[in-house]
Amino acid sequence: MKKLTLLTLVFASILGFSQTDETVLRTIYTQSLTNGKSYDWLNHLSNQIGSRLSGSLGAEKAVAYTKEELEKLGLDKVWLQPVMVPRWIRGAKEYAFIESKPGKTTDVNICALGGSIATPALGLKANVVEVHNFEELEKLGKENIEGKIVFYNRPMQADLIQTFNAYGGCVNQRYAGALEAAKYGAVGVIVRSMNLRLDDLPHTGSMTYGDLPANKRIPSAAISTNDAELLSTMLTLNKNIQFYFKQSCKQLADVQSYNVIGEITGSEFPNEYMIVGGHLDSWDLGDGSHDDGAGVVQSMDVLRLLKESGIKPKRSIRVVLFMNEENGLRGGNKYAEVAKQKGENHIFALESDAGGFTPRGFSFDCTDAAFEQVLSWQKLFKPYLIHFFEKGGSGADVGPLKTDSNVLCGLRPDSQRYFDHHHASNDTFDAINKRELELGAATMTSLVYLFDKYGVNPISNPSELKD
């Protein structure tokens, strides 16, 4: 009899689990795919507002638009969180060519890297030295580099399945290339675009001068992958070719901007905060549809989908649209700073900042116990072809919220096409598939629902119990 009761209980709990959570997830996905708002919001953000570099008019309009849209959702609170952001402007379109001999030139496609200084007003022309990493730079030394343009040409590694790993293996050329080359007296830097395919589009992105004094800084630009191949070939044929480029970018004084925040206040544990977000700023070349308009509108739709699906969160759920992820992370840092000041307990933070492509799962920065909890939910996601649940990074903006016990995570969409568009002029709305975007929003909402319902498993590791 006792055995029977236990069995009944087990069954009831199995049924309870399967019926409730399975049904809720089905409702969330159906809502998103048949009644989602993410695509319409992104259409406005991309096609009516356009690019949103920190401090630009576009960024300002995006703050106003998303605040207004969140206010229409009937959340408990919507507000702007002030944050000072850097303001870098590109100025006139860049111009560059390879001069194989005097009078014989071939135009190439470049764009200034974000944060770079301009060239002299009439441009910069010099011989070129090609390298693939900082070790080669060191080996060449000042005698081979001084007065020249350093051309970083290490391609993204094509045989890595996850393209973000290939990006991670290359991006130091872009970020620190000028800083390193300047040490050896280089006069400028050209970096192969972080793009896995061969095409004509230069891809921008942030770079740093570290502590270099202003008079030691050198201009830095990205070159399209096709033109990187061309430049490399021409250098092989003739070491004495010259490279000319002209860019007019500059760094202006910081300006005030905002994180945009909306909240559904928790019914049982209002002081436990869970956030979901993306970054509102974008680079200036495209309209930032994948990076990170997609993450913005998906995060907004998480709160709307919870409401539409009849879910009343126990914990306080916030959507946070961060400003300035691309060139400063001021928004992410500000949000964490204010949360700390107010003593807000952030138990969970999810960022979508890897494009609006078909979602495959999440990566988690959390304790083993919390991760085991996630794995126990894996089967709930199977009907939606969500299969990727791994420990790993989360998102740049939510990173500063890390504690020993909370869960940070990042949505992991299919990454194959992402770097075709990343930071380039073709990061545009036409590259977004509505269903893929909506599946991402539903997948995020489902995870938020589960963590809100069950909380974060506090036992971080079975071995800790023994200590």
Added chain:
Amino acid sequence: MKKLTLLTLVFASILGFSQTDETVLRTIYTQSLTNGKSYDWLNHLSNQIGSRLSGSLGAEKAVAYTKEELEKLGLDKVWLQPVMVPRWIRGAKEYAFIESKPGKTTDVNICALGGSIATPALGLKANVVEVHNFEELEKLGKENIEGKIVFYNRPMQADLIQTFNAYGGCVNQRYAGALEAAKYGAVGVIVRSMNLRLDDLPHTGSMTYGDLPANKRIPSAAISTNDAELLSTMLTLNKNIQFYFKQSCKQLADVQSYNVIGEITGSEFPNEYMIVGGHLDSWDLGDGSHDDGAGVVQSMDVLRLLKESGIKPKRSIRVVLFMNEENGLRGGNKYAEVAKQKGENHIFALESDAGGFTPRGFSFDCTDAAFEQVLSWQKLFKPYLIHFFEKGGSGADVGPLKTDSNVLCGLRPDSQRYFDHHHASNDTFDAINKRELELGAATMTSLVYLFDKYGVNPISNPSELKD
């Protein structure tokens, strides 16, 4: 001691398994992503040859081109297998409009369905009755349908995660819509395009007249989803609007064409055949890059990748490029017929005919024992994010090879974008991502490698052992 030996054996076998197969798969994926040929072949097929409807010049050129390319690979045999195919031609571009009152017309985008007859030379104009399924047609009956154009407007179901299921739920309107409507005296049929998104492109596809005598056949066309919505709205406002369309397509006499076949003869079991294929023909509106240029070049690359990866198959592996999947399946039927005549034992057949998008896995039409064998390999695919291994359909062309004991399967790529392009003028090379295509080829090659190495598990079901 005995225990130790066993343990050693177990370890050796674990290591053997993990080293060999893991290493081989890694080699295959690296080869495909860094040295693949599929994208170049598809570039030629799509951009130099273009659409390849059965019996067309494009189809003829594609036969010659793929045979020539297979011959360059140093296979053991390459040959053409003759097959008679139907020849349907579209003729002049279709024209259609909605007439809301005399003289007030709105042009809409249509295309004739494959196999349809033409309208009269000056076109066809009639009132329209909108239905969503054959039951509604039956309810309306002859009195409401005779002399009218039937407009089938059941959309693909957006909340189904796998878009092929949504297609399956709709396609009878296209395939049998004219046949059913003709029974009630309809004069023409307009079908909402099988497309999950709203846009202006009509999507063609096959249709049948069944046993209808020639004088009972009525012309049938697809309308873009945007125009389907418009037509429906206008009908709601005014039941008396008229629809005009003109199309000049016709069915000509059958012509001779070919399946293209290449073979690596097996070193140990040459009489056990394993095939991998796609279909060489395509619809005429785009260039058939996804349907099924992708499957063709991936299948060709399977044999090349096996060679490049140093794999010498024990069994005979064939690539079969089938002719006429789209409007007749003559190639698939012919291949199976000849195989039967020759008594060839086909133990395995894999088709790629679901687009060149990121591969997610395979579906299998096989015994439980063979499927368990597949599941035991699942972990080998995890590093490549291949996670979908389910029982289900395989591919139209390989279907006729089914036996009680063999394995038929289909590559299952991400399906979200597929019906944006399927059978429409935007099924073109620019919608192909090189890496996604190459990942598909590598995934197919890996499965072929494993089945060649281990054979097909012959015990179909543990329960059978008891009988």
